Amino acid sequence: MNKVTIKKCSEYNKNLIKQKIYDIFNSHNFTKKLKKINRVLLKPNLLGSYEPDKAVTSHPTFIVALAEILHDYNIKTVLFDNPGGSSKFKNVIIQTGIKELAEKYNIEILNPSDMGVYKFNTDPQLVISKVFIDSDAIINLSKMKTHSYTLFTGAIKNMYGIVPGAAKANYHKLAPHPSKFAEIVVDIYSHVHKNIIFNFMDGILGMDGDGPSNGNAKKFEIILGSESAIALDYIATKTMGYNPNKVPVTTIAAERFNFDLQNIDVESDFDLDYVLEDVNIRTSKNLNLLLKILSAPFKDFVKYFFWTKPAFDSTRCTQCRKCIRFCPVSALSLPSASKAPVVDADKCIRCLCCVETCPENAVEMQKSFLAKLLM
Numbered sequence: 001m002n003k004v005t006i007k008k009c010s011e012y013n014k015n016l017i018k019q020k021i022y023d024i025f026n027s028h029n030f031t032k033k034l035k036k037i038n039r040v041l042l043k044p045n046l047l048g049s050y051e052p053d054k055a056v057t058s059h060p061t062f063i064v065a066l067a068e069i070l071h072d073y074n075i076k077t078v079l080f081d082n083p084g085g086s087s088k089f090k091n092v093i094i095q096t097g098i099k100e101l102a103e104k105y106n107i108e109i110l111n112p113s114d115m116g117v118y119k120f121n122t123d124p125q126l127v128i129s130k131v132f133i134d135s136d137a138i139i140n141l142s143k144m145k146t147h148s149y150t151l152f153t154g155a156i157k158n159m160y161g162i163v164p165g166a167a168k169a170n171y172h173k174l175a176p177h178p179s180k181f182a183e184i185v186v187d188i189y190s191h192v193h194k195n196i197i198f199n200f201m202d203g204i205l206g207m208d209g210d211g212p213s214n215g216n217a218k219k220f221e222i223i224l225g226s227e228s229a230i231a232l233d234y235i236a237t238k239t240m241g242y243n244p245n246k247v248p249v250t251t252i253a254a255e256r257f258n259f260d261l262q263n264i265d266v267e268s269d270f271d272l273d274y275v276l277e278d279v280n281i282r283t284s285k286n287l288n289l290l291l292k293i294l295s296a297p298f299k300d301f302v303k304y305f306f307w308t309k310p311a312f313d314s315t316r317c318t319q320c321r322k323c324i325r326f327c328p329v330s331a332l333s334l335p336s337a338s339k340a341p342v343v344d345a346d347k348c349i350r351c352l353c354c355v356e357t358c359p360e361n362a363v364e365m366q367k368s369f370l371a372k373l374l375m
Contacts (some may be wrong), residue, residue: 013100058202173329
């Protein structure tokens with residue numbers, strides 16, 4: 001029986017979070033396993049250079065609370081992630097507040113320049129940072145967020161961060177359909193799933209709407225934990241209001257690993273059928289549906305009336321060019337006379353990489369009249 005524990009937690013108070021984490025560990029009898037571990041690699045969500053209150057990245061207080069518990073068990077704690085897009089790791093750990101607290105609480109942050117990669121002869125070829133493959137004990141720290149391309153960002157999707165930034169864009173190019181991209185996400189997860197000893201999901205402050213970076217920060221006031229990433233994602237999506245059997249990453253992973261989604265034990269501070277109130281999952285569901293439709297082999301005249309494409313807000317755009325550098329199909333440019341990037345609609349594959357990587361939330365998906373009617 002796979003188990004998921006859900007605890008109520010209303011604020012980023014280190015001691016409060018420590019108690020909740022201890023409660024989750026104890027509900028899984030996991031403290032016994034901690035006594036046998038010498039070193040743990042923390043895998044947070046460090047998507048980009050966002051402040052903690054944006055709910056895009058892992059909150060530093062959550063990381064510190066867990067690290068203190070690990071230190072109590074004399075476990076050496078190291079931390080690493082590959083940010084999305086062309087974001088520099090140094091800037092990301094500073095902006096997210098990770099660097100300051102890591103130095104204060106003796107958490108070693110691994111240097112990206114020291115990270116080699118393994119290349120796997122698969123189709124497509126997978127490129128994964130060595131440190132994740134070589135680590136015997138990974139604790140997966142995901143955020144509770146919507147995702148317009150995969151519906152949901154959870155524990156399995158968080159492991160997409162084990163891929164170096166440049167390679168991430170290439171997988172979007174190779175799998176422009178959301179369902180095919182979900183398969184690649186599971187392919188990547190499958191290479192490290194045995195190394196993951198525990199999974200947490202921080203929903204104290206999560207995100208709904210147009211996630212994973214352009215949505216709305218919202219207080220969900222919960223923390224979830226499980227030894228199984230699949231079980232955790234299934235229950236988390238159900239708690240957010242999704243039909244968990246229609247979230248592709250979860251269902252593909254369950255089928256791949258012969259996981260029984262109906263055999264999950266839930267221990268919760270809430271009713272077993274508890275669903276968060278006023279969570280906007282409609283935006284992610286509708287855009288996901290639209291992207292699936294547009295990935296179908298329609299005739300050109302249909303796509304002429306039925307389309308969506310990135311639109312840039314020139315009042316927000318700082319011309320940092322991160323979206324241009326990260327676009328997997330080189331569909332963006334910044335002419336000298338333009339105040340914001342220009343999109344080549346014929347090249348664009350609607351992968352949302354530009355939306356996800358923009359630190360200013362200056363990109364949204366513009367839709368035709370017919371597409372708006374669908375949504």
